[in-house]
Amino acid sequence: MSDFFYPEGVFPVSATAGCVTSNGGITFDAISMKEAQMVYLDIHLTQAVGHATAITPLVGTVVATTGTALPNNVEIWYGNTTTATVALAKQTAAKLFTLDVGVTGVVHLIFKIDPAACGDYDCIGGTVANSAQATNLVSAQWLIVPRYQNKVAGNAATRFIAD
Numbered sequence: 228m229s230d231f232f233y234p235e236g237v238f239p240v241s242a243t244a245g246c247v248t249s250n251g252g253i254t255f256d257a258i259s260m261k262e263a264q265m266v267y268l269d270i271h272l273t274q275a276v277g278h279a280t281a282i283t284p285l286v287g288t289v290v291a292t293t294g295t296a297l298p299n300n301v302e303i304w305y306g307n308t309t310t311a312t313v314a315l316a317k318q319t320a321a322k323l324f325t326l327d328v329g330v331t332g333v334v335h336l337i338f339k340i341d342p343a344a345c346g347d348y349d350c351i352g353g354t355v356a357n358s359a360q361a362t363n364l365v366s367a368q369w370l371i372v373p374r375y376q377n378k379v380a381g382n383a384a385t386r387f388i389a390d
Contacts, residue, residue: 240387242268242353242367249280249358249365257293257352258369258387260342266351267370268338274331275362282355283323284338286348293352297322302339309333 242255249272260266268284284301287293300320309332318324324336340351355365371387 240369246366250361252357253355255353264374265372270336270367272334273364276360277329278358279328281325284353304337
C-alpha cells in the first residue's frame with residue numbers, strides 16, 4: 228500500500244455521533260468496505276474513571292448487520308496522551324482491544340483493517356463495551372483509503388455509508 232495524504236487521499240466517516248458516553252455501551256455506525264483499499268478505525272477515549280473497556284470491530288455482509296468478530300487479527304496502535312509517553316505504540320495484532328482497568332485520561336486507539344483480510348465480509352462496524360461510567364467518553368471515526376482514487380469525490384459518502 229502506498230502512502231496516503233489526509234484529507235486528499237482518505238475519506239472520513241463518523242463512527243459515533245460526536246462524543247458519547249460509554250455508560251451503557253456504544254454501537255459504531257457501520258460502513259461498507261466494498262470500494263476501500265484500507266480502513267482505519269480512529270478512536271478517542273476520555274476515561275475519567277478507569278475501566279477495562281473492550282473495543283471490538285465487527286464485520287458483516289450488510290451495513291445493518293455487522294455483528295461477527297473479525298476473521299483475522301489486525302494491527303492496533305494505542306496511546307495514553309496523559310502519561311509521560313504520548314506516542315502511539317503498536318500493540319500485538321488482535322481482533323479487539325481492551326483497556327487496562329486502571330487506565331484514565333485521554334486515550335487514542337487506532338485499528339488498521341484490510342478489507343481483503345475480512346473474507347466474505349465487506350461491511351464493518353463495532354462496539355465499545357459498557358463502562359458503567361457516565362463520565363467516560365468516546366468519539367470515533369472511520370478513515371477510508373479508497374480503492375479507486377479517481378472516483379468522483381462527491382459520491383464518496385454513498386460509496387462507503389451504504390452497501
